[in-house]
Amino acid sequence: QVQLQESGPGLVQASGTLSLTCTVSGYSVISTNWWSWVRQPPGKGLEWIGEIYHTGSTNYNPSLKSRLTISIDKSKNQFSLRMTSVTAADTAVYYCARLGGYNYWGQGTLVTVSS
Amino acid sequence: QSVLTQPPSASGTPGQKVTISCFGSSSNIGKNAVNWYQHLPGTAPKVLIYSTTQRPSGVPDRLTGSRSGTSASLAISGLQSEDEGDYYCAVWDNSLSAWVFGGGTKLTVL
Numbered sequence: 001q002v003q004l005q006e007s008g009p010g011l012v013q014a015s016g017t018l019s020l021t022c023t024v025s026g027y028s029v030i031s032t033n034w035w036s037w038v039r040q041p042p043g044k045g046l047e048w049i050g051e052i053y054h055t056g057s058t059n060y061n062p063s064l065k066s067r068l069t070i071s072i073d074k075s076k077n078q079f080s081l082r083m084t085s086v087t088a089a090d091t092a093v094y095y096c097a098r099l100g101g102y103n104y105w106g107q108g109t110l111v112t113v114s115s
Numbered sequence: 116q117s118v119l120t121q122p123p124s125a126s127g128t129p130g131q132k133v134t135i136s137c138f139g140s141s142s143n144i145g146k147n148a149v150n151w152y153q154h155l156p157g158t159a160p161k162v163l164i165y166s167t168t169q170r171p172s173g174v175p176d177r178l179t180g181s182r183s184g185t186s187a188s189l190a191i192s193g194l195q196s197e198d199e200g201d202y203y204c205a206v207w208d209n210s211l212s213a214w215v216f217g218g219g220t221k222l223t224v225l
Contacts, residue, residue, distance in 0.1 A: 036214065038160075045117070046152075046160065046203050048214040059212050095159060099205065099214055102171065103150060103162040 002026040004096050004106035012090075014115045018083040022096030022106060029077050030054040036099050037070065037081045039092040040108075047092075051099075052079050086113045118143065119204055119217035126223040132192040135220045137204035139185050143215060147207045149187040151180055154201045154219075163202075164189060196224050 008020035022035070029035060037049040050060040052070045060068050069082040083090065091113045097105040120138040127133040137149065151164040162171055164180035167187065177192045187206075191198055204217040 038214075038216075040154075045201075045219040046154070046205070046216045048205075048216060051214070061213055062211060099150065100148075100207075101166060102169075103165055105159045105162070107159050 002104045004098075004104055006094060006096050006106045006109040008109065008111070010110055010112060012086055012111060012113050014087055014113055016086055016113075018081070018086050018090060018111055018113075020081045020094055020096075020109065020111070022079050022081075024077050024079075027104070029072060029079060030074050033098050034059075034100055035072070035079045036097050038095045038097055038099075040095075041089070041092040048099075049081065049083075049094075088113050088115065117218040118208060118211070118215040119206065121202075121204060121217035121220045123218070124221045124223065125202075126225055127194045128225045129194055129196065131194045132190060133194055133198075133222065135189045135191075135202050135204075135222070137187045137189075137217050139187070139206060139215075141185055142210040143185075143206045143208040144182060144187050145185040146209060149180065149182060150205045151187075151189045152203045152205065153198075154203060160203065191222075194224055198222060199224050 003025045005023045012018045034051040036051040050070050052058050052072050067084045072079040093108040093110050095108045148166040152160040154160045168180045179190045202220045208215045
């Protein structure tokens, strides 16, 4: 059974850095798949943040690209999101997921940016 | 403004058939596989359709995904109260090199 689980601080200071990790179980991150981050701000729709392949190749949402780093740790079967210079607009539920083919999603974690 | 266009709302009575559309372009729906999700408050998005027409195990066959040109559709027949929720389409966009989501459709069962 494949499971994805997000972890990280639920509260981040404005202008600070948001860091989240997704731990994958029941499936290897080095399989032929891209691993994504998706978020949903309160009252708004789903927004794709970016993705990473096991080789380290990445694709980012053009509107967020300058603030993003997505990395992968094959030894821990994890991938991570780092977003800098956060503002209240980055307050959202953050999900890790595999979007291509048969989908897998984490349960999501709420990150609140406080001023 | 979303790259993919969905109607903001849809509704039907129990037993009816409802279709939710997702309009895109030749750089996304016209070339790539489409996913459909149901999203309920406080839960993770549930994939209903992947690869345009495929249903994950556990999703009833009264839900059907299809594509015509640069638009995709999710048809729900035999509408039930449990079908209420927000529905999103998603697809890879070759021009943006990014996944794009529709703005979402709120389905109400009257």
